[in-house]
Amino acid sequence: KQEVTQIPAALSVPEGENLVLNCSFTDSAIYNLQWFRQDPGKGLTSLLLIQSSQREQTSGRLNASLDKSSGRSTLYIAASQPGDSATYLCAVINSNSGYALNFGKGTSLLVTP
């Protein structure tokens, strides 16, 4: 069964710092990997989708990489801002369960002014 782990569970940084969130998964036979953001009490907002054949995706200050063979992904946030404060979730897709997303427990990020 696919297990997704996110490290760290929580992170607090001062505004302006660059930071890296880590995600690992046990079954490398994935179709793709998706990073989401969740604000308190809200639904999920998709940030980046990396297909299994890709190595990275970029959107603005966000860059996500994928090393499928080692079962790892990182989300890099450049020049962090207080508005980046949220929980970041990593999810992978295998062929089981109707191609459902398998989620990690998330990294709770706090960016202080």
Place this chain on the structure above:
Amino acid sequence: SQTIHQWPATLVQPVGSPLSLECTVEGTSNPNLYWYRQAAGRGLQLLFYSVGIGQISSEVPQNLSASRPQDRQFILSSKKLLLSDSGFYLCACGRVGGYTFGSGTRLTVV
């Protein structure tokens, strides 16, 4: 792009009462549909998925059920709620190319 409408946003129900949460999708046809639950301190748990009308698969044994009466409608139900059913319920749609989530329903069973 696809949009998910999910309601209600919050719900407080007594133990033993019935439940019906609805999710509708716009902007796509024949999507895969999913119900997830997010309990405090836990990750997102897949409850049900559907790959077509009337086709429901359950991931965990529980007193909840799901139905898909129309292509873009997905319903989560219970005949009698338990305290352990409290949580944040999210509907999602999509396929391998990407997924979209609804805004969620916060259910508190008292």
